[in-house]
Amino acid sequence: MAALEDETDNPYVSDPPTEFAPVEELSEAEASEQAAQLREAVRYHDHRYYVENDPVVGDRTYDALFSRLQTLESVFDLDTEGSPTQRVGGEPLDELGEVEHVAPMQSIDQGGEAEDARAFDERVRRRLADADYDGDVAYFCEPKFDGLSIEVVYEDGEYQRAATRGDGEVGEDVTENVRTVASVPQRLRGDYPDFLAVRGEVYMPREAFTQYNRERVEAGRDPFANPRNAAAGTLRQLDPSVTAKRPLSVFFFGVLDASVEFESHSALHERFPEWGLRVCDRTAVVDDIEAAIDYRDEQLDARDDLDYEIDGVVLKVDDIEACDLLGTTSRAPRWAFAYKFPARKEETTVRDVVVQVGRTGRLTPVALMDPVEVGGVTVTRASLHNPSLIEELGVDVGDRVRIKRAGDVIPDVVEVVEKSGEGHFEFPETCPVCDSAVERDGPMAFCTGGLSCPAQRERAIEHYASRDALDIEGLGEKAVEHLLDAGLVDDAADLYDLSVDELAELEGWGETSAQNLVDELDDARDPPLANFVVALGIPHVGDVTARNLAAEFGTFEAILEAGEDGDREAFEAVPDVGPEVAESIVEFFESEGNRAVLDRLLDHVDPQAAEATGGDALEGLTFVFTGSLSGLTRGDAQDVVERNGGSATSSVSGNTDFLVVGENAGQRKREDAEANDVELLDGREGFEAKLGEYGVDVE
Structure with missing residues (x-):
């Protein structure tokens, strides 16, 4: 789809009207044509707002265009597939399914000191020298967002699916929920590739998070600890319409797979907005590691002024050829490094200590404090973890304490800076809820009341x-x-x-x-x-x-x-x-x-005796599963294998005997199977047929 410009004939792009003829006066053909123009215009305005940060219409005008489109689609029963109106959310899901990523969504090696970054640079240069790379080493630097990583797949420019990172190989299917995020385009713009799988970070803007937490507290619900938790909980809702009502946004920053190639990460970053994919504008290309360290320090100084949480920066070797030479380990690329920020620390006064009782009976003391701003979030409580920590810190009600956000997430009390009196908070000997005895287990305490x-x-x-x-x-x-x-x-x-x-x-x-x-x-x-x-x-x-x-x-x-x-x-x-x-x-x-x-x-329930193993018919055989099997969960399939003496593993290697390929299977395991000469079994039918050769019945 070619990008719309202001001078096009579409009347809803530049200075659009917001008064419309009654729908009953329109023919079906006229309604269809107007709806098509409105869809294109809404996509254009989304791009100007979310990607270019340069809207050309006000919020009320946009809302009027959007509402008119919804009305036309409803009254004339128009096809809404791919329409911006579908962001309002679909039918609730019974559960989130699983999706195998088109390529691994790896972690990144990290450190919090300048020497860690310099050591990363030395490793990069040494390995590239060993590989006879003769180019200059430049780094593409970008903020490290504190949100939820997702994979989004486009085919022929159309949004197909989205998944959480999960374990890096398989994630949760959040297609319908991500569809509701306004900054995720349903259709790419410009000269897009035939296939594109991108990596992005979903987050909740700080200002929106503050308002959202205020509403939760006013409704008598516990506030989220931080924007990341709020974003993660929102994205995993079974009802997409709930997700649609919550203020999520996204930055895109990487390609997992594509039908085009890029020469550098900086070129990729420049191309994304042309396709309608939103990127962060706080990036830079630097010539050496010292400049990258300076970049990190600049972002550290600016972090509190941003409308999104960052907990560090990511340094990437810019040249893709150099990245290919560096390769990856089993968990992380050798060409990228996360240079983390130090955890924030603030001081406040403890006004009370309450002891919460968890599902397992674990007692967790929580300090209730005078409000203090930490990274744009007002903190009024922090964890004291266990009675041993209280004794170690010597903390009591009325003390002035220093807190930090551990891992830049959960507030902790880390130090008493001014005592209000003698001693420390005395941990209760009985459960504050049921009055059962409290037992200590090492540093922790548990209520013995149980069920x-x-x-x-x-x-x-x-x-x-x-x-x-x-x-x-x-x-x-x-x-x-x-x-x-x-x-x-x-x-x-x-x-x-x-x-x-x-x-x-x-x-x-x-x-x-x-x-x-x-x-x-x-x-x-x-x-x-x-x-x-x-x-x-x-x-x-x-x-x-x-x-x-x-x-x-x-x-x-x-x-x-x-x-x-x-x-x-x-x-x-x-x-x-x-x-x-x-x-x-x-x-x-x-x-x-x-x-x-x-x-x-036990008056109502009769737990069944454990099933005996099915023997050792599959002893010495290793199975790997990819995709979904009709009417058979992956866990049940693995149980069948293991009950009969076989092994079920998560990755293909030279020791794998069979790869069972189900529906919506990923490509990587199939490629690994071919490289290791592993036999492929076609879905449940192929799996059952192979087990039958060994006298094993799936049922």
Whole structure:
């Protein structure tokens, strides 16, 4: 699509009208033509506002054009695919799927001292000299944004999908949510490549973040700790219309894959705006590392004046040929370095110390302080982490303290600069919520109330119903809040006594949603043993440990008996269970409060004995999966392999025997498979056929 200019014939570009003829006076053809002009004009104004930072119309004029386009599309039932109006958000999703990136989204080596940057420069020059590179070494310098990294893919100039970074290989599918971010173009401009996968950083502007947090507090909700957390939570919403209402923006800064090549990072940075991709204007190309260090110091001085959070700068070897010669390690490119800023430090006065109780019973002391500005954010509370830190710092109410944002994120109290009296805050010996005894575990403290502690119950119930536990659909955070507020449940055991009639009476519920939840609970009465163990929320016992416990003990009765007997040695005999985890398991089952809830749970739930292994038919064989398999999750496919003696790994190597290629598979693993002469299996059908050769049934 050619870029629009002011002198075009489109009437909605320069000094556009905001008064329109009634829609009933338009023919379908006239409405279609006007809508097409409005779409192009809105895209143009988006580009001028978000990319060029030079809008040519006011907000009210833009809103009038946008509203008219929405009206035309609605009244005349026009095709809205690719329309700017789709930013308002689509239908809620059941869950965020997974997407394999077209290329790895790697991390960057980092350091916070000038000598770290100089050492990076020495490594670069030494490796390039060894590779007979005879060009000059210049660095492209850009701010290191403190947001959420995403991959965005365009094909033939059209927006296709977006994903979070995830583990670098696979991320969460946030296509519909990113579609609502106004600074992400739905269609590229100018002479764009046929295929383009770009990397960007989604963030929440500071001013918008401050207003958003104010609204949360006024609504009685906890504020987000920082703009990054707010952006991450917003982007992972299951309802895109929620994302659309929150103030997100994006900077693009890298190419993961493209059908064109670039000579330098600076050339890429110049090309992005031509395609409609927004970039940061605080970049520079410098000739040596000392100039790069000066650039970093300049950004450090300017950081508090920016409308977005940065926690350092990124230095990249500018020449792409040099970057190719330098290559990458398994986790990071050798041609890039993150030169971090020091954490901010400020002073304020502690007015109170409150002790919060988490889902696992861990007690976390929090200092409530006089408000202090830290990096554009007003901080009124900071973590004291645990009683040992309080004793070490000697902090008490009334003390003047220094705080910092650890990792430039969570405020911590790091030093007492002026004492108000003698001693330090005395940590409570009983839980401030349920009055159960507090036990110390090294530097930390825990409430022994367990499943019976009201402070833990909401998160305990949410955890019980979570995907890794019993996977009870319909029992999310809001649903659990409703049940607790209505007095229908006190703990997980009460869930099984819920009726359709009493659920249907709750605000926002209906008979259908009530029946669905009751059905889900009925389906969760015979859970797999490992899932049930996860659901109990035993401290330090996650998915892997629960699987190992299930495999070792076989039945819940055996696990319970060992717990009641305090048989720590039996638990320590389980793979990956050490003395600390064994002690945590025993303490959980020895708690009277936990046992009371557990006994009532077992009146409703019958954890199934662990499945025996399927033998060793696949022993010595290694499988890797990419893409999605029809009707079969990747986790289930990996379980089949492992139950029958095989190995399921995440990356292709010379030791891989089979690569199972499902739908929407990434290209990299296929290329690695070809390079290592690994046999490709076509989706679920190919996977099942191969297992059949070894006498293994997927079901």
